[in-house]
Amino acid sequence: MSAALETTGLCKNFGALAVASAIDFRLERGARHALIGPNGAGKTTFINLVTGALRPSAGRILLDGGDVTALPQAQRVKRGLARTFQINTLFRGLSVLENVCMAISERLGVAGDIHRPAGSRREVIDQAYAALERLGIADDAPRLVRELPYGRQRLVELAVALGLEPKVLLLDEPAAGVPSTESGIIVEVIESLPQDIALLIIEHDMDLVFRLARRITVLVQGAILVEGTPQEIAADPRVREVYLGEHVSP
Amino acid sequence: MTSETAAPLAVEALVRGHRLRLVEIAPWLIGGLAYFLFPDYLALGAQILIGIIFSLSLDLILGYAGIVTLGQAAFFGAGAYTAGLLAAHGWGEPLSALVAAGAVAAILGLISGAIILRTRGLTLLMLTLMISFMLQEAANKAGSITGGADGLQGMAVWPVLGVFHFDLYGRTAYLYCLAVLFLAWLAARRIVHSPFGRSLTGIRENEARMHAIGSPVFGRRLVIYTIAAAFAGVAGALLAQTTQFVALEVLSFERSGAGLIMLIIGGVGRLYGPFIGVPLYMIAQDRFAQADPVYWDFWIGLLLILVVVFARGGVLGLADQLRRRLRRTR
Amino acid sequence: MSAALSIAFHGVAYAMVLYLISVGLSVTMGLMGFVNLAHGVFAAAGGYVMTRLMNGHGVPFPLAVAAAFVVVGAASMVVERLLYRRLYGADELSQVLMSVGLIFMSVAGAKFLWGPLAQPMTPPDYLSGQIDLGFRAFPAYRSFLIVAGAVLVTLLWLGLERTRFGARIRAAVDNRRMAQSIGINTTLLFTWTFALGSGLAALGGALGAEILAIDPGYALEHLIYFLIVVAVGGLGSIRGPFFAALLVGVTDTGFKYLLPEFGAFFIYALTLGLLLWRPQGLFGRA
Ligand SMILES: Nc1ncnc2c1ncn2[C@@H]1O[C@H](COP(=O)(O)OP(=O)(O)OP(=O)(O)O)[C@@H](O)[C@H]1O
Ligand SMILES: [Mg+2]
Numbered sequence: 001m002s003a004a005l006e007t008t009g010l011c012k013n014f015g016a017l018a019v020a021s022a023i024d025f026r027l028e029r030g031a032r033h034a035l036i037g038p039n040g041a042g043k044t045t046f047i048n049l050v051t052g053a054l055r056p057s058a059g060r061i062l063l064d065g066g067d068v069t070a071l072p073q074a075q076r077v078k079r080g081l082a083r084t085f086q087i088n089t090l091f092r093g094l095s096v097l098e099n100v101c102m103a104i105s106e107r108l109g110v111a112g113d114i115h116r117p118a119g120s121r122r123e124v125i126d127q128a129y130a131a132l133e134r135l136g137i138a139d140d141a142p143r144l145v146r147e148l149p150y151g152r153q154r155l156v157e158l159a160v161a162l163g164l165e166p167k168v169l170l171l172d173e174p175a176a177g178v179p180s181t182e183s184g185i186i187v188e189v190i191e192s193l194p195q196d197i198a199l200l201i202i203e204h205d206m207d208l209v210f211r212l213a214r215r216i217t218v219l220v221q222g223a224i225l226v227e228g229t230p231q232e233i234a235a236d237p238r239v240r241e242v243y244l245g246e247h248v249s250p
Numbered sequence: 251m252t253s254e255t256a257a258p259l260a261v262e263a264l265v266r267g268h269r270l271r272l273v274e275i276a277p278w279l280i281g282g283l284a285y286f287l288f289p290d291y292l293a294l295g296a297q298i299l300i301g302i303i304f305s306l307s308l309d310l311i312l313g314y315a316g317i318v319t320l321g322q323a324a325f326f327g328a329g330a331y332t333a334g335l336l337a338a339h340g341w342g343e344p345l346s347a348l349v350a351a352g353a354v355a356a357i358l359g360l361i362s363g364a365i366i367l368r369t370r371g372l373t374l375l376m377l378t379l380m381i382s383f384m385l386q387e388a389a390n391k392a393g394s395i396t397g398g399a400d401g402l403q404g405m406a407v408w409p410v411l412g413v414f415h416f417d418l419y420g421r422t423a424y425l426y427c428l429a430v431l432f433l434a435w436l437a438a439r440r441i442v443h444s445p446f447g448r449s450l451t452g453i454r455e456n457e458a459r460m461h462a463i464g465s466p467v468f469g470r471r472l473v474i475y476t477i478a479a480a481f482a483g484v485a486g487a488l489l490a491q492t493t494q495f496v497a498l499e500v501l502s503f504e505r506s507g508a509g510l511i512m513l514i515i516g517g518v519g520r521l522y523g524p525f526i527g528v529p530l531y532m533i534a535q536d537r538f539a540q541a542d543p544v545y546w547d548f549w550i551g552l553l554l555i556l557v558v559v560f561a562r563g564g565v566l567g568l569a570d571q572l573r574r575r576l577r578r579t580r
Numbered sequence: 581m582s583a584a585l586s587i588a589f590h591g592v593a594y595a596m597v598l599y600l601i602s603v604g605l606s607v608t609m610g611l612m613g614f615v616n617l618a619h620g621v622f623a624a625a626g627g628y629v630m631t632r633l634m635n636g637h638g639v640p641f642p643l644a645v646a647a648a649f650v651v652v653g654a655a656s657m658v659v660e661r662l663l664y665r666r667l668y669g670a671d672e673l674s675q676v677l678m679s680v681g682l683i684f685m686s687v688a689g690a691k692f693l694w695g696p697l698a699q700p701m702t703p704p705d706y707l708s709g710q711i712d713l714g715f716r717a718f719p720a721y722r723s724f725l726i727v728a729g730a731v732l733v734t735l736l737w738l739g740l741e742r743t744r745f746g747a748r749i750r751a752a753v754d755n756r757r758m759a760q761s762i763g764i765n766t767t768l769l770f771t772w773t774f775a776l777g778s779g780l781a782a783l784g785g786a787l788g789a790e791i792l793a794i795d796p797g798y799a800l801e802h803l804i805y806f807l808i809v810v811a812v813g814g815l816g817s818i819r820g821p822f823f824a825a826l827l828v829g830v831t832d833t834g835f836k837y838l839l840p841e842f843g844a845f846f847i848y849a850l851t852l853g854l855l856l857w858r859p860q861g862l863f864g865r866a
Binding site: 082 | 259260261263264265268440441443444445446447448449451452455456458459460461462463464465466467468469470473
């Protein structure tokens, strides 16, 4: 059976810098998979390649068995791919509700409509609220995103992605910049995601990684160093050297 | 429980813009009254109404979708020459010519947009400039068709609806333009408050996010670029029909620039920015520029700098700020 | 043959002027990210300073040219601090409109101070007439323009390669944040770079006054050519605009000479095609 997401020989160069070199990666259906690696390893770049925000220099990307390498970002989203950004990427001047509505309108295919006024579709509003409630931020619905503290905006970021009802969800450090009081809800939401969603999570916080992930891939300087179960990764001496040594032990 | 109160509030904010407010009747009251109060200025009035349509077209692409263009006159001119050439070659029926002009401009917008809208920033700016300069140069050199630098003469425009002749006082011209502006306003209003219009705002606010939620950004930009081109074309056609003349100037950089300036004075990204900025600018120009064009340029330049640095929202932005401050002190 | 030579000669002379004026614009747009439509104002100002000094006060040509460089460079620092600085990082529309405002004011100011007519430019005796190179005679002033341009370009390039200031500019163009993080004071750097670019534009305006006449509308009239040179050359590039200027100078001269009935149409069409093919320009980074 084909993987939810697969890349073969994925490469990306910025000038002379190889940020992704021949990455062969499989994300199984229903996976709980973490991508870890030191700063600048190329994790975010990998997500950008998969979503189509960046064009690969070489290699292929398969979504649910279909080649999407040449497809624009929107087409990949239509096929069930969603992501969150490492740094909040939201409509700062719009309300929290509208941020989520925008995503849901796109998914329902009504975002290009000029015949009915925005906000007049019950199903869009209802689904947006459902997403907000799931993250416990329904009260913030009328507020402008830029008026919210950064940690709260992080939850909106997640709500927007959930509003797309993805089959493959890529989370780029979802808890970065979130105070511990609110990171709990992020973990809960991630844990309660439907089992058929394939999840790839980039995270520096090792407690979180070991709590959420059933598989871990370690990326170093644009190449996969090793992949395995959390136990295998924790025991791997190379990982300890390049990664855990740096980040876990104080 | 709180979400029950938050819900209607947030939804209310979404649909509020769409509901017609009382003040939105004001432009039409003023426009109608002006017809009776200033019978000697109806020609200027028609120019203002045309300017508003043109500025509205800029507002749609620039204010809402965030596409910075310096070449919108290309579409204005295309519309003007379409209507002008039709009338000069025996088809003076104004309404059908208006539609034809809008269509020609829209096609031009669609084709040029499809080519240039993949670029961003300075490159896009340059491409919009190049297209309008090319058109102007072409119109200039194709003197046998367009009249070149002498302008297109010999237009014969028939009465509107077969009844209302274009008169010397500009009465028909004024009401004709007012009616077309009204339709343009209805269309623009519908667009900006629709999900499509909101998605344009989304593109302006954060393009990366729009891509990530699966929005066909290029297509959306192309659609609004085409619609705005049609608006500009209609405005150009109105100018040609009401003045019975087309000068090369309709394609000029100066016209694109003046449209931008009027828009920013009124308030860019607001439906009513053009309704404020265009009359302000053009009435002031009529008063002061004839007397001393040098001073006029100087003060407009200074005003522009001041607006950009201190009042990015234009007159409407200032009004909003004032209202907010009053509410806070209360 | 002689037509081709003539086109090449005048095209290169024109290109020198275009490059001197545009190189500063390329840096402002690339380094500061500022869409500056008012750059021609500094070139015009240089032309005015030179012609006023020469015609009004009998200042010798070399001195008047040097004065144009210094005066305009210094004045531009004030403008940068007062206006441009506020809009670094602002949206393009604000920058465009601010610089259009600046053009309007300068056009009006020039008209008010020196009238609507072009300022006469009479080269000094030793640069007038023709130079006979045996096989052919060339206009002396334009020959001088080519030589002077070449010297200035060489100086500029050497200066940017060999001096600390140049190294800093190049570092900042390459990677602004990196430059800041290694302790380059970009605020000061921007001001000096802006002044240098404006000073060079003033030189171009002054030296080129015989090709691009100094009149109030200068900044607006020739704007499109400066922009073309920068866009074709590649934003932020120092050398790109030089080759772009050569390309634009020679082709434009050629088309106007051979196909005057098409005017500037071809140069616009060429630019359009080129930018569609390479949106970052010939020497810009993708
Ligand atoms: N657009 C770009 N142009 C040039 N270099 C880039 C670009 N984007 C990223 N890089 C470089 O690619 C490398 C990988 O960046 P990336 O953001 O993918 O790392 P990361 O693993 O996500 O790091 P972090 O943990 O800090 O988020 C870095 O060295 C970065 O400087
Ligand atoms: Mg990252």
